[in-house]
Amino acid sequence: MCDMLTVEEHSFYSRQIAVPQIGETGQLALKRASVLVAGAGGLGCPILLYLAAAGVGRIGIADADLVSLSNLHRQVIYGVADCRETKVRTAAAAMRARNPFVEVVEHAVAIDDENVSDMISGYDIIVDGTDNFATKFLLNDACWFLSKPLVYGSIHRFEGQVAVFNHAGADATERGPNYRDLFPSPPPAALAPDCSTAGVLGVLPGIVGCLQANEVIKLITGIGEPLSGTLLLVDALSGSTKSMRLKKNPNNPLSGTSPSIRNVRSVTTSSNVPDMPIRSISANTLIEWHAQGRPLVLVDVREPDERKRVSLGGVHWPLSESDIDVPEIDATRIAVMYCQSGARSKRAAEKLIARGYAREHLVSLDGGVTAFLDAGYRPDALDDPMGGGQ
Incomplete structure (x- = not known):
């Protein structure tokens, strides 16, 4: 390819070359x-x-x-x-x-x-x-x-x-x-x-x-x-x-601290994701686990306006932002995903699994906030004085 612009090319790109940041040097870079x-x-x-x-x-x-x-x-x-x-x-x-x-x-x-x-x-x-x-x-x-x-x-x-x-x-x-x-x-x-x-x-x-x-x-x-x-x-x-x-993810299987991908290979939307349902737990089970001192972290996937009205606490990770943000969750704890009715929390859990979280460490609150309150529990029933524990 010629390293010079022809007369015709000069005319064709003249309005772009006129931009000072591009000029003839930039136009030649594009050509090459x-x-x-x-x-x-x-x-x-x-x-x-x-x-x-x-x-x-x-x-x-x-x-x-x-x-x-x-x-x-x-x-x-x-x-x-x-x-x-x-x-x-x-x-x-x-x-x-x-x-x-x-x-x-x-x-x-x-x-x-x-x-x-x-x-x-x-x-x-x-x-x-x-x-x-x-x-x-x-x-x-x-x-x-x-x-x-x-x-x-x-x-x-x-x-x-x-x-x-x-x-x-x-x-x-x-x-x-x-x-x-x-x-x-x-x-x-x-x-x-x-x-x-x-x-x-x-x-x-x-x-x-x-x-x-x-x-x-x-x-x-x-x-x-x-x-x-x-x-x-x-x-x-x-x-x-x-x-x-965007931050580099240390768990990136391609370029993280312990990469597992060594060559180019085809993938499918089902790879690394077993076709198993997300486990659900009832409000009573959640209260029981909390009383037993199990290591839990609550993850609220509802929208901000819903959380303002009533909240069980925990990490806030709106499902609408789940494609661009990842919550900081202690991998040693069981993440209890919750929404208003229990549907969105399962979808959010699948997204976390797709990003490398272990399926066995994720559960969905059956019936969500509505079922929790209907069971007679107060919104602050799971308060953790240490903060971030639910």
Whole structure:
């Protein structure tokens, strides 16, 4: 690839080159860069279009799917006439038509444990535009072993997430957090619905995908502060964003203090999660355990307004924030999850198990706060003078 911009390229990128932080130096960096976008769906479409328009020199597309009618409300590269065509070929044609100065590489295959390492090894940056946990873990692990930065994106109904994983930074002395610091292992299938099950607002992948493309441009040009060690949360209903700091998890099976993952292997949403129900205990049993001095920690998974009205105490971990935060729970204690009626507490327990907590140390309060009060117990019946004990 030529190390100079042609006259035509200068004209094509002139408004971007005019940005002082980018200039010709930044534009040349984009031209020399290579990026693999895994997934040409809702997230992948805006990522591919904007990276091509920005002038990333070589862009790979990996996707094995065909265009279908149900894709079109959110996958804006495609039209009705493209249905039953391969996404990779159709997306590549649109990118080449938009910018003839970039190279587009087509990988019309599903990413798996046999091809992922070879595929990503030829690119500088990997972008996760996939919609399933198995591929997200596969990409994360392969990027870890090959020291590739991974630009992560995820969407669910009205909410989205963006982060940069495995980024070494300017000094390249230490890599930032990776996906398994957020999710050590895949959640149960029931907690991992795709777009066809959960649904998604059509504009949301456009918003999140553009944010991912922005992170790629920042990484290539060295401008700004990449979202390494930060999870950006997007709420399309409120029009708000929130940043959460991500810390390295010492129990990370890939990069923690005692890693158990030694090579890239495929995972499923059921791996490491036995198909067993969460054990429930009654209010009477909980009171009995407390009287016996059993090591317990209460975990309230209700929303803040519910907790203000009445609380049994303990750690507060709202289920609505469970994807971005992990409660500090003493692993030697039995965690008693509770909500208002007993349904949300079981879902929260499954999420803790997916993050590495032992199933045998988790129970759900049957009937929740309502059943506890109906049994005649006061809300402060489990007060611990030491604090944090319930």
